[in-house]
Amino acid sequence: MTSGDFFESLQQHFNKTLPLVVYRKPNSKEVKALLQDNETIHYVNDFSESGFVYSPFDALEKSIVMPLNASEEIKTDFILSRTTETSHQATKYSDAEKAAHIHLVQQGIEAINHKDLQKVVLSRCETVNLSDSHPIEIFKRLMNAYPNAFVYCWCHPKIGLWLGATPETLLKVDGNQFSTMALAGTQKYEDTLEVIWKTKEKEEQQLVTDFITNSLKNLVHPLNVSEPMTLKAGSLLHIKTSISGILKTSLKSVIKKIHPTPAVCGFPKAHAKQFILKHENYNREYYTGFLGELNLQLKQTRNTNRRNVENNAYATIRTCSHLFVNLRCMQLKKQQALIYVGGGITKDSIAENEWHETVNKTQTMKRVLD
Ligand SMILES: C=C(O[C@@H]1C=C(C(=O)O)C=C[C@H]1O)C(=O)O
Numbered sequence: 168m169t170s171g172d173f174f175e176s177l178q179q180h181f182n183k184t185l186p187l188v189v190y191r192k193p194n195s196k197e198v199k200a201l202l203q204d205n206e207t208i209h210y211v212n213d214f215s216e217s218g219f220v221y222s223p224f225d226a227l228e229k230s231i232v233m234p235l236n237a238s239e240e241i242k243t244d245f246i247l248s249r250t251t252e253t254s255h256q257a258t259k260y261s262d263a264e265k266a267a268h269i270h271l272v273q274q275g276i277e278a279i280n281h282k283d284l285q286k287v288v289l290s291r292c293e294t295v296n297l298s299d300s301h302p303i304e305i306f307k308r309l310m311n312a313y314p315n316a317f318v319y320c321w322c323h324p325k326i327g328l329w330l331g332a333t334p335e336t337l338l339k340v341d342g343n344q345f346s347t348m349a350l351a352g353t354q355k356y357e358d359t360l361e362v363i364w365k366t367k368e369k370e371e372q373q374l375v376t377d378f379i380t381n382s383l384k385n386l387v388h389p390l391n392v393s394e395p396m397t398l399k400a401g402s403l404l405h406i407k408t409s410i411s412g413i414l415k416t417s418l419k420s421v422i423k424k425i426h427p428t429p430a431v432c433g434f435p436k437a438h439a440k441q442f443i444l445k446h447e448n449y450n451r452e453y454y455t456g457f458l459g460e461l462n463l464q465l466k467q468t469r470n471t472n473r474r475n476v477e478n479n480a481y482a483t484i485r486t487c488s489h490l491f492v493n494l495r496c497m498q499l500k501k502q503q504a505l506i507y508v509g510g511g512i513t514k515d516s517i518a519e520n521e522w523h524e525t526v527n528k529t530q531t532m533k534r535v536l537d
Pocket residue numbers: 288290335350351352353405430431494495507508509510511512528
């Protein structure tokens with residue numbers, strides 16, 4: 168489909184206020200959309216469904232799927248163009264806004280010092296007034312601005328409209344090949360990837376790696392764990408460890424084990440989650456949940472040069488899922504964007520610095536707003 172026809176179909180479907188999702192994977196030029204044919208909310212039953220899944224932070228809440236068999240699938244190639252900065256004004260924060268987050272972080276540090284809690288990821292939701300909002304235009308700007316992110320726009324008339332550009336994979340399953348990543352630690356990108364990471368960030372990220380590798384012990388075997396490396400995400404840098412192996416269990420079991428990871432919740436998981444639900448004072452909804460392709464059937468012929476009938480005999484069908492953590496995202500209301508940002512708190516955190524980290528993280532979305 169031509170790019171023009173693709174975005175025209177998308178806009179028409181959007182105008183009919185029917186559910187849709189449009190997305191582009193990291194470093195890919197292919198953009199895909201699922202256009203659901205009616206307003207039904209399809210809930211996930213056991214993660215054996217096929218389609219696009221949208222899951223909240225709280226694993227006790229229901230996940231939504233746009234099923235392949237109730238949607239039209241369209242695709243195009245999107246050619247990146249030079250990013251044009253929008254005219255969005257710099258944010259003036261009130262003292263109260265800053266004080267509230269600093270207080271939350273201080274409560275987190277206090278709990279870490281006195282209770283059985285090693286890390287807790289604390290976040291806030293910032294409201295930005297918009298002069299105008301064209302979700303599909305914003306989605307295109309996100310694709311241009313963040314080529315190595317998973318960029319999406321998800322919309323359901325009964326749930327809401329979300330957009331994001333996330334650097335973090337929750338998991339990828341291709342047949343029985345499994346991979347994931349431990350991503351944590353943040354600093355501003357200042358024109359180089361050759362940066363020094365402080366012990367605080369290194370320990371915080373190692374905790375995520377340890378949690379994931381321990382959780383996967385009996386589910387993925389053998390398990391390969393890379394050295395930590397620096398990853399650039401927009402104007403930020405993170406530490407990333409790649410983890411991969413052969414999956415020995417169902418998708419449902421592995422999701423249950425790892426989501427939410429200490430990269431977005433904390434450690435131990437139950438205590439961190441309890442702290443978040445009690446102290447954050449707002450509902451994260453889908454922020455720090457996960458989203459992406461669920462159980463898609465990929466057909467691959469072994470020898471693409473041989474154009475004969477026999478070739479089909481060599482075709483293999485693999486079931487693939489590729490899920491991302493819903494970070495660097497926002498919810499669009501009529502004339503407002505709700506931007507969700509957070510950071511990992513450990514015993515060594517400095518509350519003021521954590522505030523600035525969330526301010527820096529808001530830039531990922533603000534750069535594409537009018
Ligand atoms: C929670 C967020 O990001 C997560 C927290 C990070 C950190 O604490 O340094 C880094 C990357 C993400 O795993 C967010 O972007 O809102």
